[in-house]
Amino acid sequence: SQTIHQWPATLVQPVGSPLSLECTVEGTSNPNLYWYRQAAGRGLQLLFYSVGIGQISSEVPQNLSASRPQDRQFILSSKKLLLSDSGFYLCAWAGPGGEPQHFGDGTRLSIL
Amino acid sequence: SQQGEEDPQALSIQEGENATMNCSYKTSINNLQWYRQNSGRGLVHLILIRSNEREKHSGRLRVTLDTSKKSSSLLITASRAADTASYFCAVRRGYGNNRLAFGKGNQVVVIP
Numbered sequence: 001s002q003t004i005h006q007w008p009a010t011l012v013q014p015v016g017s018p019l020s021l022e023c024t025v026e027g028t029s030n031p032n033l034y035w036y037r038q039a040a041g042r043g044l045q046l047l048f049y050s051v052g053i054g055q056i057s058s059e060v061p062q063n064l065s066a067s068r069p070q071d072r073q074f075i076l077s078s079k080k081l082l083l084s085d086s087g088f089y090l091c092a093w094a095g096p097g098g099e100p101q102h103f104g105d106g107t108r109l110s111i112l
Numbered sequence: 113s114q115q116g117e118e119d120p121q122a123l124s125i126q127e128g129e130n131a132t133m134n135c136s137y138k139t140s141i142n143n144l145q146w147y148r149q150n151s152g153r154g155l156v157h158l159i160l161i162r163s164n165e166r167e168k169h170s171g172r173l174r175v176t177l178d179t180s181k182k183s184s185s186l187l188i189t190a191s192r193a194a195d196t197a198s199y200f201c202a203v204r205r206g207y208g209n210n211r212l213a214f215g216k217g218n219q220v221v222v223i224p
Contacts, residue, residue, distance in 0.1 A: 006154075032210050043200060043216040044155075051210060059211075090154055098210035100145060103154030 001029035004106030008090045014112050019064075019078040021107050023091030024074065031093040033074040034101065035066055038088040050074060086111045124221045131188040133218040135201035136181075142186045144177055144184050149198045158186075158199075193215065193224045 036044040048066035092101040147155040202212040
């Protein structure tokens with residue numbers, strides 16, 4: 001069966017520090033991969049999605065970047081975190097049809 | 113950009129009662145999906161209804177879709193305390209579009 005792993009679960013970082021969040025999927029190949037951010041009490045904002053290795057689409061201009069170095073690995077990065085980068089970050093995968101999406105348990109990122 | 117919008121935002125009901133949530137969207141869609149999120153966790157896919165379908169059932173869940181009104185409803189029958197969660201609708205805009213647009217979510221509290 002397919003599983004998705006996302007880590008760390010919680011992260012506290014100072015303003016201006018770098019960020020690397022990792023997401024890996026097991027049990028499937030060539031998944032569509034997604035990074036979302038969820039602000040408190042809000043819906044999900046799609047940040048990046050990828051349909052294949054090295055193929056990244058950005059939905060909104062921001063301080064973050066994403067990379068897909070391997071088929072089932074999706075990384076969210078920042079060189080310098082801002083206070084506004086705080087939030088709950090969710091990774092998801094889907095099959096070639098794009099649905100349904102299966103989510104990891106998220107990373108709670110707090111910027112101090 | 114198109115986005116699902118749920119209404120009402122928060123719902124508190126007694127165990128055994130039915131819970132109904134609504135979602136509206138603005139442009140044509142390929143399908144509409146409902147997801148559930150327990151506090152601090154990732155989203156879990158519940159049900160998908162395609163644009164040519166009007167009603168779908170899955171266990172205690174019933175989803176309707178009215179494309180003329182651009183709206184959907186999710187009914188949870190005979191609610192249980194374990195149904196306490198946030199519920200999100202998400203729309204897929206068109207064939208070949210691998211992205212979902214999520215609403216802000218409904219928080220449902222089922223009182224034992």
